[in-house]
Amino acid sequence: MTTADFITAGYLVFLFVGFALWFATRDNQHPKMASFGQMLRGIMRNRGTRLGLIIFWWWLGWHFIVPILHTK
C-alpha cells in the first residue's frame, strides 16, 4: 500500500463514518442524539454559523469550478 493509497483510504473511511452517523440518527428518535437535520436547524440560529457554513459551501463551488489546480 502506497502513501497515496493510505491517504485515499482515509477519506473513504471518513465518508463511510459520516454516512453511518447520518443513517443511524436519520429518524431523529435517538434519546441522546439529534438527527443531522435537526442539529443543523439548531445551529443555524446563530449568524456566525450561518455565515461560516454558507461561505465554506460557496468556496467549495469556487474551488472546484474556477481555478486550475497546479499539481506535480
Added chain:
Amino acid sequence: MLKNMQNESRHPISLWVAAFGLCSALQVFRGSLVDEIIFITSTILILLSTTALRTVSFPAERFNRVRYLEWAGVVLLLSLGLIPRHSALSAFILLVALVVVIPLAWGENANSGVKLAKREANARLLWSSWAVVVCLWEFAANILGQLNETHTEFPTISLLLDPVLNSVIGKAGFVVAWLMVGFGLLKAGRK
C-alpha cells in the same frame, strides 16, 4: 454590551472565526492569493457579524415567501452546467451568487437566544469532531504534499476529484449536489 452578548451566546465571538483564521493560515502557506483573500475577508466578516455589526439585519425571511431561491438555483444549475470550468464567466457567476447568499445567510438576528437542546448539542459535538478530523487529514495531506513537492503522493480531496469534474457527468453531478447543499443550508437558516 458585553454582558448582553454573553447572555445570548456562550461564545460571543463565533468559533467559526477561529476555523476560518486557521484556513486563512493554510492558504497563506499554500501561496494561493485568491483563497487567501477569500478566507481572510471571510474571517473578518464573520467576526464583525457577531460583534460590531451584530445589530445590522437583513430581511432574509421575506425571500422565503416566494420561490426566488428555487428559480435562482435553476439559473445557477443551467449556467454553471453549460459554461466551461476555469472560465472568467463561471468566476463571475459564482461571485454574483456570493453577493446574493451573504445577505440571505446574514439574516435578521445575530443570535436567536434559543439554547440548543441537549440532543442537538450532542449531535453538534459529534459532527464537529468528524469535520475537524476530516479537515486535519486534508490539511496534513496538503502540507506534506507542499513540503514534499509531490502532490500525487499526498493527494488532497481536490486532487482526487479534479479528474472526475473534467467529465460532463462528473461536473453536472457536482453542480447539482453543491446547489442542493447550498439550498438546504439557506432553508435551514430560516427555520
